[in-house]
Amino acid sequence: MRIEKDSLGPVQLPDDAYYGVQSIRAQQNFPLSDQVMQPEFIDSLVEIKKAAAMANYKAGTLPIEYRDAIVAACNEILNGALRDQFIVDPIQGGAGTSANMNANEVIATRATEILGGKKGEYIVHPNDHVNMAQSTNDVFPSAGKLTTLKLLNRLILALDSLISALYSKAEEFKDIIKLGRTQLQDAVPVRLGQEFAAYANALSRGVARIRHARKEMLVLNMGATAIGTSINATKEYVDNVCHVLAYELGESFVQAEDLIDATQNPDGFVEVSSAIRNCALIMSKISNDLRLMSSGPRGGFVEIKLPARQHGSSIMPGKINPVMPEVVSQVAFRIAGNDVTIGMAAEAGQLELNAFEPILFHSLFESINLLRRVSTVFEKYCIEGIEADKENCMRNLMNSTAVATALCPIIGYEQATTIVKTALHDRRPVLDVASEKLGKPMDEIEKIFRTAIENC
Secondary structure (H helix, E strand, C coil), X not given: CEEEEECCEEEEECCCCCCCHHHHHHHHHCCCCCCCCCHHHHHHHHHHHHHHHHHHHHCCCCCHHHHHHHHHHHHHHHCCCCHHHCCCCCCCCCCCHHHHHHHHHHHHHHHHHHCCCXXXXXXXXXXXXXXCCCCHHHHHHHHHHHHHHHHHHHXXXXXXXXXXXXXXXXXXXXXXXXXEEECCEEEEEEEHHHHHHHHHHHHHHHHHHHHHXXXXXXXXXXXXXXXXXXXXXXXXXXXXXXXXXXXXXXXXXXXXXXXXXXXXXXXXXXXXXXXXXXXXXHHHHHHXXXXXXXXXCXXXXXXXXXXXXXXXXXXXXXXXXXXXXXXXXXXXXXXXXXXXXXXXXXHCCECCECCCHHHHHHHHHHXXXXXXXXXXXXXXXXXXXXXXXXXXXXXXXXXXXXXXXXXXXHHCHHHXXXXXXXXXHHCCCHHXXXXXXXXXXXXXXXXXXXXXXXXX
């Protein structure tokens, strides 16, 4: 063991630990989620530290040997080293100071080793060098934005793939005519392909909202330091740090025009969360429809068949449940709950800082990851394997009252209503009753009906 100390006193650490006193205190204080920080969030913290070292060297405040040691340590971590040294829970008090200091301590310890020192000596100091010209209050939210960008990029790819699969099904089912329903009652004929195209279009709008919200993540408050006044940072550093990040990461980052505003208000994350929730709810609505259309196999709609993924009951033989649409809806419920948490965390900020970004980020990252993963399995294990029961689609339509709607332009609404009432009372097909009531041969009635539905 080795001993490190801070203003609260000495703390014992494992001798081989790269983290330091503030990290171990945070681990002890916040054993909450049984998780550690998102890997992409660790990357983002380290990328910011690397860029800050480069910007501080350019500003003349960090010696070249310290810059090189910090950059080398950061590169090692970004290549996968020392990941087990990031030990703090993602849910933490202190507005993210624990996460920031965990990164500072690990980088400083490794940089010290690179310069020939030992763990705990801090030739490169966590605060004075790795955290130079920074504060948790600009590092932590900026790392949140970098992480959100990375996760959104993967999510958008998954959603685009799902949308393509839905459009493929729309093309496959374009000639299948079925019963359309409103309020779960017989309505008018519709093509199965039209329904799947509508699903794809709705989800495409959802992705467009995500792409729009994504732009909020490109505006950083790096250089703000504690509250946006850039205290303890040189003008050269403040002017350059976002440019360095943009160059290093290949993203069009810009510094916020008002650093005080950007440090106080995490409303950009709220916009992203809202767009994620919107997409999740669209997918849940699609799943609701798929469950209804596949209901059966004998007593339901039986218009489509979903891929069988697993046995559906421990007691009912042969039962197969729509497990993939079910899990999509459950993910949507979780994302909707996270969106509430994110909104409350954004609202709870006071004066010059929002202290509740740890739970905001934890919830947002979970939502993005859940939506990405469920999009992939929904496409692979459900959408791609959907089959249509063309005959039953037409059977349901012909046995419904919806066929009367096609006759309205010929016989009028009132007479069509009378025919429907008779058909329901006598439990007869509507077209049979129409042929009888109108005194027209069945083939003529069927021709009128088919002409109407073919124009759908």
